Amino acid sequence: MMFRQARWIEPLLNELSKEDNVLEKVKLEGLPEEMVREKIDIPNLTETRIVRHFMRLSQMNFGVDFGIYPLGSCTMKYNPKVCERIVSTPKLKMLHPLQPQETCQGILQILYELAQCLVEITGAYRASLVPAAGAHGEFVGTLMIRAAIKDKGELDTRKEMIIPDSAHGTNPASAAMAGFRIVKVPSNSEGLVDIEALKNVVGKKTAGIMLTVPNTLGLFEKNILEIVNIVKEVGGYTYYDGANLNALMGKVRPGDMGFDIIHLNLHKTFATPHGGGGPGSGPVCASKEVEEYLPVPLIEFDGRKYYLEYDRPKSIGFVRGFYGNISVLVKAYAYIRLLGAKGLRNASERAVLNSNYLLSLLDKRFYEVPYGTGVPRKHEFVVSVGEALREKGVSAKDIGKALIDYGVHAPTIYFPLIVQEALMIEPTETEEFEEVEEYARILNEIAYRAYNEPEWVKGAPYNTSVGRIDEAKASHPRTMRLNWRNLEKV
Ligand SMILES: *Cc1c(COP(=O)(O)O)cnc(C)c1O
Numbered sequence: 001m002m003f004r005q006a007r008w009i010e011p012l013l014n015e016l017s018k019e020d021n022v023l024e025k026v027k028l029e030g031l032p033e034e035m036v037r038e039k040i041d042i043p044n045l046t047e048t049r050i051v052r053h054f055m056r057l058s059q060m061n062f063g064v065d066f067g068i069y070p071l072g073s074c075t076m077k078y079n080p081k082v083c084e085r086i087v088s089t090p091k092l093k094m095l096h097p098l099q100p101q102e103t104c105q106g107i108l109q110i111l112y113e114l115a116q117c118l119v120e121i122t123g124a125y126r127a128s129l130v131p132a133a134g135a136h137g138e139f140v141g142t143l144m145i146r147a148a149i150k151d152k153g154e155l156d157t158r159k160e161m162i163i164p165d166s167a168h169g170t171n172p173a174s175a176a177m178a179g180f181r182i183v184k185v186p187s188n189s190e191g192l193v194d195i196e197a198l199k200n201v202v203g204k205k206t207a208g209i210m211l212t213v214p215n216t217l218g219l220f221e222k223n224i225l226e227i228v229n230i231v232k233e234v235g236g237y238t239y240y241d242g243a244n245l246n247a248l249m250g251k252v253r254p255g256d257m258g259f260d261i262i263h264l265n266l267h268k269t270f271a272t273p274h275g276g277g278g279p280g281s282g283p284v285c286a287s288k289e290v291e292e293y294l295p296v297p298l299i300e301f302d303g304r305k306y307y308l309e310y311d312r313p314k315s316i317g318f319v320r321g322f323y324g325n326i327s328v329l330v331k332a333y334a335y336i337r338l339l340g341a342k343g344l345r346n347a348s349e350r351a352v353l354n355s356n357y358l359l360s361l362l363d364k365r366f367y368e369v370p371y372g373t374g375v376p377r378k379h380e381f382v383v384s385v386g387e388a389l390r391e392k393g394v395s396a397k398d399i400g401k402a403l404i405d406y407g408v409h410a411p412t413i414y415f416p417l418i419v420q421e422a423l424m425i426e427p428t429e430t431e432e433f434e435e436v437e438e439y440a441r442i443l444n445e446i447a448y449r450a451y452n453e454p455e456w457v458k459g460a461p462y463n464t465s466v467g468r469i470d471e472a473k474a475s476h477p478r479t480m481r482l483n484w485r486n487l488e489k490v
Contacts, residue, residue, distance in 0.1 A: 123255025250345025
């Protein structure tokens, strides 16, 4: 291999040619005796073995670039590679968040324009790009509601955040962290907010409502305007969880429906996958009434230059270092510019079409549809295999494991909690009809096997490098073996 050697390496290499253990022989001049390690306790492997090990590991994995990955609620879609290329440019990579603003007008302009696009898409008044993910956006939004209530001098009375039982689980968690008491409203038989139940819980104590739209059953709240009115009439604020905007963008705008605060998950809808542990981005969009509470800094333009505005006295303040996860933000900007208004609307239409097409192909004797049977779903849907569990002992988890044997990824399982043995399936807009049909065929075949050879399904997967793992062991820090040293000790 050709590389320029650093000067200090030469004596080491000379020693290496004479002795096997360099570190035992070479005296590192100037270091205190007790700091010099005689022997470094690391594995001794050749480059060939290491490369082959990691290449093999990479092939044991599954990702959206390998096949359909219909994790409901997560929007694991194929994202254009051009967006990745754009964020890999050295012009972005070499930027430093502390460099003078005159020297990074380009990125400020991109962020300013992205915020404007999101305002346009949501029908809000202003947007902050700072929040790091969806749940963080919710926390920011609920803190803004808290600040608005405090300004009105009602903090002692308005303490209740209303959250339907079909909401995403992060909603109650975020509201509780912002200091609110959670009041749950049940779903009716159609899987929508029970309006009578809502009327019974609203009042002077109501801080607001957090609505996941579409809800976790994949249903659009058809009474959404009435819900907004009921909450506003008692002086509450309305929060729209827009993490799954690929069901509705270009079709309807939460701002037009009267929502005060909306968060989006750019790492779902806008060209960054949700899985993989980040980074994410959860911009918060606000109506004119509450925009003054948005976190700082906001990006402003004075007609000549772009700058970061910190002087906003009513802001809830800083919620994160710097100005957001820039790589996710730039990908979202590229994606929006690439698709345009029409393209975004098409993406939503295709996401909803794929979801309903897949649902229509499933064997409903096995994959039962809870709530509002026959009502079209949005970008995702939920089915239950509770009957299969009762009759044959085959669970949602078993179906998920069996899918892996067919070379496709399982959907989200056991969520939402209001459905027994739930499979939550989101094919996303980027799957072709053939892929959707193939996924349906596999699901139906597994349903058939679940009734005729249930033991096969319960034992799956058979074709993967790793079968069923001990889930408790795999998640406990003492037994989760991530490095070789642990392996020796445990
Ligand atoms: C994914 C999701 C969230 C949470 O987003 P994170 O980025 O994972 O924190 C919140 N609400 C809904 C409806 C979601 O689908």
